[in-house]
Amino acid sequence: MPNKAKTELTSKKKTESSITSDFVLKVGDGALLYVAGGGAKPASELVLPAKFRLTDDEKIDLLYLMKKTRGTENKIIKLYRQGKIVGGVYTGAGQEATSVGTAYALEKGDYLVPMHRDMGSHIAHGQDLRKIFSQYLGRVTAPTRGKEGNMHMGDFEKNITCMISHLGSNMPVAVGIAYSYILRNEKHTVLTYIGDGGASIGDFHEALNFASVVKAPLVLCIENNQFAYSTPTRQQYNCTQLADRALAYGIPGYVVDGNDVEAVYSVTKALIERAREGEGPALFESISMRMHGHSAHDDAFYVPKSMFEEWARKDPILRYQKKLMEEDILSEEELAKLDQRVETEIEEAAEWALQQPEPPAYEAALGVYADEMPQLWAGYRPNPKLV
C-alpha cells in the first residue's frame, strides 16, 4: 500500500500543472543539435568504371556459374536423400545471382568470407567441384578432411575462410583479414556476407563500426532472403531497409535486386574497387528469396504459397538465360552445350568424390594444434612463425 504522505504529494503536483502548450525542440535554435541520419551520404549514383564492365564471354560465364551452383546443390540434395550425405544440408536456391554475382567481382588474391547460402561464391571463387562433393560426403579429399561438413568448407589455399555456425561471428574475422592488407600495404579486398537474421547480432555492429574506423577494404553483402529460418523480416528488424544501417557507421549502403546477376556484380565490383583504392568499407543489401525451407528437413509451411509462386517467376537463372538469348549473346545451341557441360562436370565430380576414402578414424584426435601434424592438410601453408 502506498503511504499516505506520498500519495498526497503526487496528487498535489498534478493539479498544480498549468502547462498547456507543447515544447518544440528544433535543430539549430536550441539544445537539440542534430537529427540522426547524416553520417555518410552516399551519392545516388554508383559508377562502375568501363574497364570493369562485363564482356559477353563473362556474361555467359555468370550463367554457367549459376547453373553449376544450382546443379551442384540439387545433386547434393539427391545424395542426402539417398543417405549418402549425413547431417544438415542448406542450399542457396533462388539466391545464385547474389552468391555468384558478388564473388565474381573478386580478383586473384582477394579474400572470400562466405556464409551458408553461398555455394555460388565458392564456385565463382574457384573452388573445385571434387572438393565440394568430398566435403559433403565427409571424405579425406575435402578441404577440411572430414573435420567439418557442408558449407563449412574453408580452403586456406584459395583464400576462403571456414565459416563457423555462429551467425555474425565471421564478420569481425573478415575485418581482420582486410586490416592485414592495410598493414602490409597490399591492394587486396575482402568480401563477406550476412543474412537478414544474422544482421541482428552484436558482431554485425562491432565489425562494421571497427571496419569503418580503420577504413578496412571490405564489402558486406546483406543477403535479404525474407526469412531467418521461420522468422520473417518484420519480426527481425524495424528499419525500412537493412542498408539504412550503413549511415550509422558512416559508410555507403545500397539496395540491389538480388535476382539480377549483372546488377549484383556491378554493385559489388564498384564497391570492391572503391575499397581497393583505400576508400574504406561499404555494404549493400541484396533482395532475394529463399526458395525452399531453411534446410533440407524444413518444408517451409510458414511461407505463403503465393510468395513462392511469385518468386519462382523471378528465378535468377531462368531470367538471365532469357536475357542473354534475347540479347543474342547466347544461342539455343550454345545453351544446350552449356547445360550439357554443367551436368557432365557435376556427375563426374560427384562420382569421383564417392570413390574417395573416409579419413582414418584416428585423425579425430589430430590437428587441434598447429604444431602437431600440420602436413595432414594438402593445402597447408607453414606458419610464418615456424619458417
Next chain:
Amino acid sequence: MAEKGRGEVVTYIEAITIGLREEMERDERVWLLGEDIGVYGGAFKVTKGFIDKFGEKRVLDTPLSESAIVGVAIGSALNGMIPVAEMQFADFISSGFNQIVNQAAKMHYRYGAPVPMVIRAPTGGGVHGGPFHSQNPEMWFVKTPGLKVVEPSTPYDAYGLIKAAIRDPNPVIYFEHKYLYRRIKEKLPEEEYIVEIGKADVKREGTDITVVTYGSMVHFSLEAADILSKEGVEVEIVDLRTLLPIDKETILKSVRKTGKLCIVHEDTLTAGMGGEIAAIVAEYAFDALDAPIKRVAALDTPVPYAPALEAFFSPDTKKILVALRELAAF
C-alpha cells in the same frame, strides 16, 4: 627515461614490455591492438611509447569492442600476421568469448589454418577492483581444446612466456597478474631466451609437501613455505606457468617425491584448476599419496570490493599455512 632492457633489474610489467618490444623489432608481422594501447600506452602502460616507435597502424587504438578486437586478431592471423590483442582487464574477455572459443580455438582443427595470435589479459584481484576488475577467468579457456593458456608469476617468466606466446603458431591467452605488475622485481639475463609453453617450474625444492600453484599465489605459497621451513617442514612449490597444456610430468614427479599435495589458486574453488590437477594425481599417482589432496582457493562467490570482504574471499599466506600444517600433521 631510457627504455629498460635485458640485463637490468625490472618489474614484472617491465618484463612484459621488453618482451613485446623485442618481438615487434624482430618480426614486422607482429602488431598490437586494443583499447587505449596507443597514445595512452595502455590502461597499465604496458605499451607506453610503442606508438611512437612502431606507428599507429601496428599499435592500433581500437573501438571499445572486445568481440571485434578478438575477431580482427583472428582474421589477421589467418592472413599472415601475428596480432597481440590486449583486453583492458581480463574480466572483459567474456565479451570476446565466442570469438576465442569458437573461431580461434577450432580453426586449425577444422581446416588446417593456423591462428598465431596472443590475447594479453590483465587478471586477478588484490587490487580492490571489485567484481568486474578482479576475476581470474582462466578456466573458461582451459576447458577449450585448441587454446594455450599461460600465466607467469615472475619477471623472468613474464618475458620468456610473452616471447614464446608470440612465436607459438596457436592462439595463446596470456594472463598477466595485476597484483604482481609492480610488486615483483628481478634481474633479467643478458641473453635473449624464451620460456617454453607447457613446462612447469619448480620454484622451491622440498621433500615433505608439494604445492602446485600459479600466478600471484606462487608468492604467497613461497612465503608460507619459508615459515614452515623454520618448523622443519620442507615444501616444494611447483609453478605451473602454463595451464593448458598441463605439464603432468612435473606435477607427478613432485608428488611422487613428497607424497602430499596441496593445490593453491586465486580463482574460485569449484571447477578450478585444482580439480583437474587433483584428478590427474588421483589417476596416475594414487599409490604415492600419503594424505588426502587439499585445495586452497577463493570462495565460490563473485569477487567482493571492500578490503575486508576481498581478504575473506581470497586465499593468502595464512590460509595456505593452515592447509599445509594439516597436511604436515597427517
